[in-house]
Amino acid sequence: MEERSPWLVYANFVSDMALCLEAGGVLERWATQAPRKVWLLQAGDVLLTPVPVSREFRTYALGLLGVPDASVSVVHVPGRRGMAMADTLRDDGLLETVRGLVADREGMVLLTHRPGRVHHRPRRGPGDFGERVYLGGGGRRRARRGPRLNTKVGFRQVAAELGIRVPRGLACRRSELPDAVRAHLAAQGRAVIKPDRSAGGHGMMFVSPDDPWWLRLDQEGLGGAEGAWVVEDWLDVAHSVSVQMNTGPWGADPVFSGEMRTVRPVFSGYLSPLTGDTAGVGTELEQWGRSLGTYLAERGYAGPFSIDAVITQDGSLVATESNIRRTATTTPQVMTARLARSAGLSGPPAWLLGQRKAAVVYDFGAAVDRLDAAGIGWTRARQEGVVLYADTPHDGLSWRYAIIGARRQRLLELEAALSEVMGFG
Incomplete structure (x- = not known):
């Protein structure tokens, strides 16, 4: 196990870094993935999560990692629509709870999902993943370029400076969007429209001249006149x-x-x-x-x-x-690397992430039992297998899974077996 300072893992999926807070429903759906942060924990760590972590999942994940369940603390910070998790934490009086948990953990480091209301400090080296903890008071200065490069417009500007190829296109204000789309369609035939701040494909639109709906852009609920948008080639x-x-x-x-x-x-x-x-x-x-x-x-x-x-x-x-943040792949990759090391794999394994709907609802324990009975659940002895890395799905059906193995073809074989076991459509 790597030697490091304790971490305060701050699963702030609900923030204004990737989307505006008004997109509350989308942020809440993303927040259901927060339990996967358990895979980052070692003894002495604290996790702040916007959704509860089930006892079954916590025991399963920590058991595979070899981390004693009682050695970590998990604090649920219930969300409120339209509020960042940082504001909820403060307004609900949970700061004192957190201060109490971290008070005797010397050198504790804050690991955020999205950089925001904390001071960024120079890290000591590649193995030091976090920022210094500032809980209450003073911690509101941001790294100067992080927010800019989490926007589509900002990235296009910096990419041009650095010689990074991007799709041909332009940035415009919301009020200029219909005319910009018309001009791009006339010149190129098709276009992709992207809101300046989005993630996971949210808000992207693909338009062709014969798509009648795009002519109604002035009436569509695409945000206020001051919002920035990008119109690009449809590649x-x-x-x-x-x-x-x-x-x-x-x-x-x-x-x-x-x-x-x-x-x-x-x-x-x-x-x-x-x-x-x-x-x-x-x-x-x-x-x-x-x-x-x-x-x-x-x-x-x-x-x-x-x-x-x-x-x-x-x-x-x-x-x-x-x-400019952790992404949907960062935590599963750390999980994969930790499990591979514990199994004695000499080199980086191949790994796969997926999300599919099961035919029927399973609770978490029943799903794990099905994998184990079929001989496809992760074990150190086999040095391969399926891991359910994100707790019971919020709808009871849409399971997120990782598959770890020696090579790509073996991953696909295990994924086919998983589809059979779980009845994925």
Whole structure:
């Protein structure tokens, strides 16, 4: 087990970093993934979560990690629509509870899901993932470029400075959007429309000249006149890929890369490492990551970030956005690395993320029992298997899973077996 200071894991999915707080329903759906942060915990850590963590999932995850259940603390911070988790924590009087939990944990580090109302400090090195804790008072200065690069407009501007290819297009105000779409359609035939702040494909629209609905943009509920939007080329996409990096005074280092699984523009899973048709773009993708990481570090940011990109049908690599924060793949990758080390794997394993709907509702214990009975649940002895990494789904059906193995083909074989066991459609 790695030696480090205790962590206060702050699962602030409900924040205004990726979406405005008015998009409360979307943020609440994202927040249901917060229990996966249990996979980051070691003895002495504290987790603040916007949704409850079930006892069954906590015991399952900590058991696979070999972390004593009683050695960690989990605090539920119930959300309120339209309020950031930081404000809820303060207004509900939970700060004193948290202060009490961290008071005797010397050197404690705050690990946020999305950087925000904390001081960013220079990290000591690649293994130090967090920011210094500032609970109440003073902790409101942000790294100067983080918020800018979590927007589509900001990323396009910086990418142009750094020589990172992005889709042809332009940024505009909300009031200019209909005319910008008309001009792009007339010149290019098709367009993609993106709100300036979004994540996971939320709010993206694909339009063609013969789509009658886009003519009603003036009447659509797309936000106020002051909101920024991007109008870009609609690319013929063969693969969606990403690279996750860490940056700081020591430099910018790649952590992992892989192919994103999407349903239309919406993220639905991941496959790492890049192999086959996607393997050839890894070097250029990492070069872009190092350029952006150096840019961020020079402006005071230390921490995780990613670049999302697409491979077009003609083989070109084109960047689509940056995420200056932890992403949906960061925690599962840490989980995978920890489980692989505990099983004695000598090199980085292949891993896969997915989300599918089961035929019937299972509670968490019953789902784990089905995997074990079929011989496909993760075990150290087999050094492969399925992990249910995000607790019981909120609808009882839509299970998030990870599969760890030695090679890509074995992952797909285990995924087919999982579909059979769980009755995935």
